[in-house]
Amino acid sequence: MTLPPSSSDGPRTGPLHGLRVIEFAGIGPGPFAGMMLADMGADVIVIDRPADARRAQGRPRPAMNRGKRAIAVDLKSEEGQATVWQLLESADALLEGFRPGVMERLGFGPEAVAARAPRLVYGRVTGWGQDGPLAHAAGHDINYVALTGVLHTSARMGQAPVIPPTMVGDMGGGAMFLLFGMLCALMEARQSGRGQVVDAAMVDGVTAMSALIHQLRGNGTWVDQPQANFFSNSSPFYEVFECSDGRFVTFGAIEPQFYATLLEKLGLSDVPAQAQYDSAQWPALKARVAALVKTQPQAHWQALMEGSDACFAPVLDFAQAAQHPHNQARGLFVDVQGEQHVAPAPRLSRSQARQPAPGAQSGEHTEAVLAQMARAPGWPQTS
Helix, strand or coil, rough: CCCCCCCHHHCCCCCCCCEEEECCCCHHHHHHHHHHHHHCEEEEEEEHHHHHHHHHHCCCCCHHCCCCCEEEEECHHHHHHHHHHHHHHHCEEECCCCCCCHHHHHCHHHHHHHHHCCCEEEEEEECCCCCCCCCCCCCCCHHHHHHHHHHHHCCCCCCCCCCCCHHHHHHHHHHHHHHHHHHHHHHHHHHHHHCCCCEEEEEHHHHHHHHHHHHHHHCCCCCCCHHCCHHCCEEEEEEEEEEEEECCCEEEEECHHHHHHHHHCCCCCCCCCHHCCCCHHHHHHHHHHHHHHCCCCCHHHHHCCCCCCCCCCCCHHHHHHCCCHHHHCCCCCCEEECCCEEEECCCCCCCCCCCCCCCCCCCCCCCHHHHHHCCCCCCCCCC
């Protein structure tokens, strides 16, 4: 049975239309995973605490709640628990991002849910995982990426490693692997009639994402010493360089034919392309390239190299990225009532994602959802 959306939600479209997901409100990868499911048409209902709903009044709408409905429920009251059970018994999946043991203490752990909703897929995302010596320790994106060895790959010679905040651990290793696991389990449940638990740990996902680096280490292409590793900001052909206007450009000409194009564009006809991987020559050549790049503004290098096989791109901030012709042609950013949002991804040829709209405020749909639950025929009722 599918609960119809409230009129304010608009029509639900997308490849996941008809799928219901109950999301226990959290931060980071959980809401992001829920947003992606909602973008693709799933009916995602966020359960938040009444106190959080009260605090949310007057605050900006959370972008990662777009396409969702949000209700406020007191999980410690009998009435609140009964409401949650009704929701879970009607749902295909549950999504939560608490520390291990929290859901069990609330009375909604995997065993309890499986007893009452055996087909439901139970998605859990944590940093360290549901077990292991660190399972109950606090942590954040940077810690999970550090423990897996991946943070070390961003080190420059003589400098500390740097990595983009939240994108690698929380969103890449956490949310994306949670989504993949949940969709795998949902497909399997169609055949078996049984749900299962998806334990998405950021340390697991980040480690899996480093598979290519481990392959390169195995064949000797990747070395852990930054000064001899072209990926580690040591080479002249895989690096960020500053321009005369203080902006930056990137080169990523790994393959010989692309490196030759880069040298041609830079006017370095005296540099032998066949010596590309002679790391002993990198420091001097890199200094020469850096000095050359700094003689012109970013726009000059864009006009000279963009669209060529030199493997070039300017370093843009988010405002500039939204104005770049390629990103505009692809529709990577969308305007939602004056706010810049990211567009749904990936794209499907036939089943279109939902158009982004302002995110649901905490508790916004409580009355509407409860009213629909009360009158919808076939909605599972608790005794």
